[in-house]
Amino acid sequence: MRIAVLSGKGGTGKTLVSVNLAAVTKTSTYIDCDVEEPNGYLFFKPENIQEEEVSIRIPKVDEKLCSGCRKCVDFCKFNALAYIKDKLIVFEEVCHSCGGCIMFCPEKALTEKEKVIGKVQKGTSNQVTVYTGILNTGEASGIPIIKKLLARNKPESDKQTFIDCPPGSACIVMESIKDADYCILVAEPTIFGVHNLAMVYELVKVFNKPFGAVLNKCLEGENPAEKFCLEKNIKILVRIPFDNELGILNSNAEIAVRKNEKYRTIFSSLLETVKKEVHHETTSNS
Amino acid sequence: MKIAIPVDEKSLQSNVCVSFGRTPYFLIYDIDTKKSVFLDNSAAASTGGAGIKAAQTIADNKANILLTPRLGENAADVLKAAEIKIYKTTTASAKDNIDAFIAGKLPLLNEFHAGFHGHRGN
Incomplete structure (x- = not known):
């Protein structure tokens, strides 16, 4: 089962959601496809790192x-x-x-030469296999790195894979969600958040992916992202509170589910909801 | 000697365009004959590398001098290879900048920006 976590902008909580889902799962794979600024490894601190360079082919003139x-x-x-x-x-x-x-x-007069544009790293953090894609600064596109990351990880039915996508809805995100079985859209409770949610909502519709929304940083009072979900009939998977404690854990690069029972419960229940949704999709489509 | 200037309109009185690569037109002004030619900038709608293509156009039209408010690194590399000298415009109108250049009052442009690409989420 491959679950992609995406959002229309950075800082909504893609890494929070994907890292904690991967950490709360018994055995899992976490793939950081945000190759321009990968940060999942900061939380997992993976060990036994193996590294491989990624190259593209560019023309050389005689x-x-x-x-x-x-x-x-x-x-x-x-x-x-x-x-x-x-x-x-x-x-x-x-x-x-x-x-x-x-x-x-x-x-x-033109032939190909190889040019290194970045690398992929593989390591482990407890029961989680952590993959990180790293694009060198100044390169045009991270897609070759994402291709390598995802090709390395052919879906295994018994293992859950969580894909931490780049922000936005451009080619690089499309590449990341292409083979996903389910998409989680993370949204903030602001007007701007709704605009960005609408972008990824449109994208997953185009790709015909089953999806649901995680409402992050929820406060008391009106939540524009929630309103959008209700209007569009988008399944709300969970509401994560705007919480000082979670903010501090996250800022200290701690994995909330490994530190705090309350968050373990929230993300375990999110995982169960997602599993049910994926199961429901597979049965209703077969 | 020919001077190239990115311009908003096909007129000597036109304002200099703020963008080099994506300007709608180039004015090619011949100092010796005082003749003006306006070129459509085919690079304006490029998905990428507009500066490179626009610089190629300037070079192909045998300009010796470019007057522009700013320029990207890639375009600067092409123009340097073509041995085109780059000066910074100081006023709005193309005509005034030509006069200022002839009077030797325009400074050389020697800071080139790294481009506006790589913005995330585009």
């Missing part, structure tokens, strides 16, 4: 063969190539590794 026809420059949708004073310039960090320039070069 100036002796280049005739200056500019077919590659005209082809590149990302404008990663320029041809100035009889010389081809490749902007490596703008390149999206599509390989089109190499295919179109009539002189075979």
